[in-house]
Amino acid sequence: xxxxxxxxxxxxxxxxxxxxxxxxxxxxxxxxxxxxxxxxxxxxxxxxxxxxxxxxxxxxxxxxxxxxxxxxxxxxxxxxxxxxxxxxxxxxxxxxxxxxxxxxxxxxxxxxxxxxxxxxxxxxxxxxxxxxxxxxxxxxxxxxxxxxxxxxxxxxxxxxxxxxxxxxxxxxxxxxxxxxxxxxxxxxxxxxxxxxxxxxxxxxxxxxxxxxxxxxxxxxxxxxxxxxxxxxxxxxxxxxxxxxxxxxxxxxxxxxxxxxxxxxxxxxxxxxxxxxxxxxxxxxxxxxxxxxxxxx
Numbered sequence: 246x247x248x249x250x251x252x253x254x255x256x257x258x259x260x261x262x263x264x265x266x267x268x269x270x271x272x273x274x275x276x277x278x279x280x281x282x283x284x285x286x287x288x289x290x291x292x293x294x295x296x297x298x299x300x301x302x303x304x305x306x307x308x309x310x311x312x313x314x315x316x317x318x319x320x321x322x323x324x325x326x327x328x329x330x331x332x333x334x335x336x337x338x339x340x341x342x343x344x345x346x347x348x349x350x351x352x353x354x355x356x357x358x359x360x361x362x363x364x365x366x367x368x369x370x371x372x373x374x375x376x377x378x379x380x381x382x383x384x385x386x387x388x389x390x391x392x393x394x395x396x397x398x399x400x401x402x403x404x405x406x407x408x409x410x411x412x413x414x415x416x417x418x419x420x421x422x423x424x425x426x427x428x429x430x431x432x433x434x435x436x437x438x439x440x441x442x443x444x445x446x447x448x449x450x451x452x453x454x455x456x457x458x459x460x461x462x463x464x465x466x467x468x469x470x471x472x473x474x475x476x477x478x479x480x481x482x483x484x485x486x487x488x489x490x491x492x493x494x495x496x497x498x499x500x501x502x503x504x505x506x507x508x509x510x511x512x513x514x515x516x517x518x519x520x521x522x523x524x525x526x527x528x529x530x531x532x533x534x535x536x537x538x539x540x541x
Contacts, residue, residue, distance in 0.1 A: 327519040333492040341369030356463035367397040383501030388529030401459040401530035408464035457502035
């Protein structure tokens with residue numbers, strides 16, 4: 246479990262959940278957060294929040310390659326075929342969720358790659374009910390986007406259990422096991438703690454005949470250096486035994502797009518594999534593409 250920075254969630258103000266006039270201005274760096282661990286769905290409390298975010302339509306974006314901490318770096322895909330992972334349990338998480346205010350790993354206000362994730366995203370990715378940030382069912386009519394806030398980053402996001410920035414084991418392994426580590430735009434960053442090979446990478450997910458795409462924006466659940474599962478061939482199983490042996494968390498937009506049977510459970514399974522940006526088809530997941538790099 247990453248220990249580079251511990252964050253006391255209980256001191257976060259309600260205003261932080263719904264930043265007024267959230268802009269794209271540069272934000273000072275303050276130290277990288279740990280990745281999140283996922284509790285059982287039945288044991289996830291929400292965080293007290295301020296007033297609801299403003300209504301608005303999603304911003305239209307352009308499909309772009311992954312970025313580093315600085316300006317976007319164009320990485321040329323090599324046409325490689327990535328291993329397919331089948332029948333993997335996927336649980337749900339969302340920006341602004343706090344399921345354990347006393348744990349340094351208990352918040353989606355931050356991600357392991359972005360200490361300002363909530364601010365950069367634009368607020369709680371869901372519905373404020375009784376002062377709490379809750380998840381929200383998404384529908385195809387508006388592209389599975391949230392209806393009570395306007396996201397500033399892609400609402401189609403997920404995590405995988407390989408934290409290549411804040412987990413010491415994963416950091417030391419990343420140039421060896423990540424298939425694109427030596428591609429243009431990535432090569433030479435193996436020892437750069439301000440650079441992530443994982444953040445903003447694309448993943449293809451399928452369930453019951455539905456296919457959707459999302460970007461990696463956090464690490465987890467439960468384990469943070471599971472290179473055998475994340476990058477291995479032969480369809481290996483996740484190392485974690487937590488949360489019904491979940492191998493990834495997905496956002497509300499992805500749960501809607503994939504037609505999950507539960508809004509916030511741990512019984513849905515997906516097939517997934519990495520894809521290069523050039524192979525991502527146009528869809529609701531390309532309306533607003535995240536390019537924000539590591540924010541410490």
